[in-house]
Amino acid sequence: MKKHQIVLLPGDGIGPEITAVAKSLLTKVSQKHQFELEFNEQPIGGSAIELTGTPLPESTLSACKKSQAVLLAAIGSPKYDDYPREKRPETGLLALRSGLDLFANVRPIKIWSSLIEASSLRKEVVTGVDLIVVRELTGGIYFGKPKGRIKTEKDERAFNTMSYSAYEIDRIAEVAFDLAKARTGKVCSVDKANVLEVSQLWRERIDILADKNRQLEINHLYVDNAAMQLIKDPRQFDVILTGNLFGDILSDEAAMITGSIGMLPSASIGKKGPGLYEPVHGSAPDIAGLDKANPIAMVLSAAMMLRIGLKEEKAADDLENAVNDVLDAGLRTADLMSSSFTEVGCIEMGNELLKCI
Template identity: 70%
Template sequence: MAQHRVVLLPGDGIGPEITAVARQLLEAVSKRHGFELSFEEQPIGGSAIDATGEPLPASTLAACRSADAVLLAAIGSPRFDTLPREKRPETGLLGLRAGMELFANLRPVKIVQALIDASSLKREVIEGVDLLVVRELTGGIYFGQPKGRIEADGDERGFNTMTYAASEVDRIARVAFDIATQRQGRLCSVDKANVLDVSQLWRDRVDALAPTYSEVEVSHMYVDNAAMQLVRDPRQFDVLLTGNLFGDILSDEAAMLTGSIGMLPSASLGSDGPGLFEPVHGSAPDIAGQDKANPMAMVLSAAMMLRIGLNQAGAADELEAAVDKVLAAGFRTGDLMADGCISLGCAAMGQELLKAL
């Protein structure tokens, strides 16, 4: 029997609630498919600050690096907003990505037919949308040096550095090209090459790699136009490749095509070692502990973990089918509620998903 070690990072806010649902489903589907999952929970973010004073304890990072896959729920709370930047929950997440050497973030956006009317966009705009954002995760302006705040000329100045090496662009571009060959064969690279030197390098490197992937149709788009096109005609996109900052913004915009950010999973991968799988949404501290959370994105992140991280495609298919079945039956959490549907809390939705398995 195949055995896989999974580190669970419940984190903050609604994280423990949606983690509990995902763990139940993973335990059920693994038994059905004849493999064994062993789980280890570790603190990160606000929960780690409360426990250890640090947003990413060394023990958490070590456990994640030695696992077969890592499933993260959510981090963050307003309680920690007054802490120094290096002590905040978000710094723990950045440190985890860097410590696990995860440079490629994959965010699929696919319209679920049962939820098509939940989107704020017209049905005819979003019907059939199936795209993937490939975001570079460990470079760019979030990690570039120098950065900080200084006093200069009698004024205070804040600064960050957007920087990429050609090798960093090449490795994330190869990920996007490889994925495009397995999808519709279309790659759109998003930059700001009309203004930024770093984007000019980005575009040059994508063009240099393109001949190696002759079966992929390559296009380029400025980020401001890409933001507009995502809400004007999202079906034109197959794989969207972009840097850290632009990818952060565009992937959240793309998420809302589905009507709720509570439906979208993601994967963060490196060249070697375990991947990190997490829902796109945040910790939602305003509803934490109230059984109002939507666990679907966490469940779909678990399915991505099974498929990509653990090579258990059959089990992943079953989890995704369970989500579709429950939604088609009219069960909804509050963020997705519509006329004629049945409102459920987080735990009850988990039970319906178990029944659907």
């Protein structure tokens, strides 16, 4: 029997609740499809700070490096807002991505037919939306140097540097192109080449790579136009390729097309080694422990882990089909609730998903 080693990172807030749901579902589908999952639970974020004084203990990073995949729930709490940057929970996540050399964030944006009415956009605009945002994760303005804050004689200045090398652009483009080849073959590269030199290099590299991938339909949009087009006509997109800052913003904008950020999974991957799979929502400390969390994004992240990281596609199909079945049955957590549906908590949603497998 095949065995896969999985590191679970429950983290903070609602993290432990949604992790429990995902773990129970993963256990069931692994038994059904005759493979074994060996879980190793490790601390990260605020929970790690409480235990060790650091948001990413070396033992956690070491365990992740030895695994085949990492499933993260959520990190963060207002409790740590006044901590120095290097001691805050979010720093643990950045260090984990860096430590695993995860440079590509893949975020699918898909409309579930039973949730069309939950979208902020009109039904005729969102019906059939099925796109992927591919965001470069380890470069750009979040990591560029120099950066900092300095005092002047009369004022204070803060500065950051947006920087990309040709190599960084090429490798994230390869991820987007490979995804597009398995879909409709359309890639939209998003930049700000009309004003930014870094974007000019980005666009030049994409054009060079496009010449080597003529089976793909590759076009460019400035980021402000792309933001507008995502709301105006999201169905025009299949794979959106962009840098760290623009991808951060556009992927959250695209998330709201679906009606709830609590529905969306993501994967962060590199050229080798384990990938990191996580829901895109936060830790929601205001509802932690109240059985109000929506576990679906975590379950769909587990499905991405099965499909991309472990190559267990039938098991991944089971999780995604279970989500579709409970939604079609009219079951909703509080974030998705409206009249005519049945509200359930995190635990009950998990139990209903289990029944569908």
